[in-house]
Amino acid sequence: MNDLDQLYQQVILDHSRERHGAGALTDPHAQSHQVNPTCGDEVTLGIRIVDGRVEAVGWEGDGCSISQASISIMHDLVDGADLETVARLEREFNTLMHSRGRGVDEAILDDLEDAAAFEGTAKYPNRVKCALLGWMALKDALAQAGAALPEADGA
Structure with a gap:
């Protein structure tokens, strides 16, 4: 394992142990519960949107280190x-999670900050759903709140 892979592995382990934003959100505008039936990972994510911004996100979940x-x-x-x-x-x-480990543009990795640590996870299709679970809950909660994500230009 090279140094970058070790660093990425450590980022994932650190976040799985010290879960940022963990805890139910008080008075969410919307909430989504998602389950990965393949492995049993689950999350309940609440969100508050104010003036086109995510004012707060809170979540409770259980599952593998990748999902959490x-x-x-x-x-x-x-x-x-x-x-x-x-x-x-x-x-x-x-895009990163569907790259199958072939890599993505450095600008994307820079923009994703710590989420770039999941680049190696993309090589394992059975783990991609684990990594995407929270993002699916976020998109669903945003749609429920009437704040569906805007599509990409030209999409």
């Missing part, structure tokens, strides 16, 4: 962000 770390990192990326930024990050993470 991904939700923790997602929280850090989207908490306080405007919906256009959230949409861009969601598209970039989705």
Whole structure:
């Protein structure tokens, strides 16, 4: 394992142990419960949207280190962000997770910050759903709140 792979593995382990944003959100505008039936990972994510921004995200979950770390990192990326930024990050993470480990543009990795640690996870199709679980809950909660993510330009 090279140094970058070790660093990425440590980022995932750190986030799975110290889960940022973990805990039920008080008075969410919307909430989504998602389950990965393949492995049993689950999350209940609540969100508050104010003036086109994610005012708060809170979540409770159980599952593998990949799913729980991904939700923790997602929280850090989207908490306080405007919906256009959230949409861009969601598209970039989705691109990363469907790259099958072939790599993505460095600008995407830079933009995703700690979420770039999941680049190696993309090599394992059975783990991609684990990493995407929280993002699916986020998209669903946003849609329920009437704040569906804007589509990409030209999409």
